[in-house]
Amino acid sequence: MFSDFRSNKRTFSLPSEQISGERWHPVTIRKTIRYPHILKLSDIENFEAIAQTGSIRAAAKLRGLTSPALTQCVARLENELHVALVVRTTRGAVLTEYGIAFLRRAQLITSEVRRASEEIGQMLSSQGGSVSIGTSATPATMLLPDVLAQFRRDRPGVQVQLSEGLFHAHLSRLREGKMDIAVGPVPAVGLDSDVLVEPLFENDLIIACGLQNPLRVATSLADLQEAEWIGTGPFEQGPGAAIADAFREHGLPVPRMMVRSESMAAIYTLLMRTDLICALPRATIQGEPLCRALCAIPVVEILPHYTISLFRLADSPLLPAARHLATLLHRHAHYVTQAMSKKQKQKLLNSADSELG
Structure with missing residues (x-):
């Protein structure tokens, strides 16, 4: 096969072959194949x-x-x-x-x-550019404060664009190249091979309510059958789906989701001012000021846990600023895992001491 680049044609030569005892001579067939020009x-x-x-x-x-x-x-x-x-x-x-x-x-x-231009700019100067990150409630509480503090010290000139929500809300922006990385729980559906998943740490769920909620003394999922719930994100994904599965496993009706919200601020306010309850990551109510306004309902059933991960496009290398931010997220996730392990060990020791006492 030969190519004539000036006329945009390809030439195919068929070798001589013996057919029915006759000798065929080489034949050259010229076929014009039109290629699209380079799109502007x-x-x-x-x-x-x-x-x-x-x-x-x-x-x-x-x-x-x-x-x-x-x-x-x-x-x-x-x-x-x-x-x-x-x-x-x-x-x-x-x-x-x-x-x-x-x-x-x-x-x-x-x-x-756009990213190619930004990458060259960030290579020339580490003190410019921007990075966009999407986050769910747990990493926003447990990781980002320390991560962003370190990032600002390392790259004071880089602007950070932060969006809150679950992964399904960030997926389209990731695929469009408008978001560099997202951090949150791994969704049950919606992930394809075009998205890389890098695990950060394990997290567990609690059922949260306001301190004045009558359900705060409930001790089992059965006590919450008539409760009205706040759902976070689509019911087939996220913490709401995990709680629904927990109810099904114990032969109980699926919880009634009376409100569905993407805003964590709205969820916290509703929990504090109404009798609604919600499945939340434990870490979200352990720090100030929520620890003084919300509590975990002490149900005896073991609730689901899930993995907090970092998501990014598989075939699009991170820009230098985003790459540094991803490194800090992994580093601080390791610190979080170590701290959680120490707390768990201390809890076991305290439990053993109380039994001996």
């Missing part, structure tokens, strides 16, 4: 603007172009890809099935270009 980054960015705004006119204004110029941009992309990407309707510009698929790749392309 500006066209890809313009297409992203259309997807973001849902309108040719709004996207043109956002990009500082005229509507006809943006229409020509879409036409170039569609001619190169041989599919329709955008359809104009009375509601605006709507992406086709191909457009949606192309958008996912387009976002990665523009994100990687």
Whole structure:
């Protein structure tokens, strides 16, 4: 096989062969195969603007172009890809099935270009740039205060963008390249091979309530059958799903989730001011000031525990600032594990002393 780069053609030579006793002479077949030209980054960015705004006119204004110029941009992309990407309707510009698929790749392309520029900048100066991290309640309480304090000492010029929530809320931003890393419990669903999972430490659940809640003296899950609960995140993921499984294992009805919230501040306020209860990581109510406003209901059943992990894209290397932040998270997670181990040993010793006494 030979390639003619000037005419964008490939030449295939078929060897001579004996067929039915006759000698065939070598035959050269020339077939023109059209390859798409290299897509322009500006066209890809313009297409992203259309997807973001849902309108040719709004996207043109956002990009500082005229509507006809943006229409020509879409036409170039569609001619190169041989599919329709955008359809104009009375509601605006709507992406086709191909457009949606192309958008996912387009976002990665523009994100990687931005990250490449940021990486060079951070290599030239460790005191600039930014890092974006998503976190659930447990690492926000147990890891981030010390980690960020150390990070600010190491890289005082780097801006940290912090988003709170469970992993499902961060996954799309990770895949779009808008978030560097996320930290939280490993979800039951939603993980693919494009996301790397790096375990940090184990955490256990408690059932939390306000200090004035009548259910604070309950001693079993059966005592909580009529309770009204606050759910955190989707019911099929997170602490709520683990508690539901615990109820099922003991032959009890699944708890009634009366409120579902992504805001930990709202959850803490509801627990303090109402009779609602919620499954939370133990660490979230052990520190100030929540330890003086919330308590763990002392049920006898052993509640589930789960792994807090660091998540990042598998095929996108972390920028220097994000890489340093990830290193600090692993280091301080080790310290947390050691501290938890010491507390557990002390608890066992205290229990043994009380039995002997």
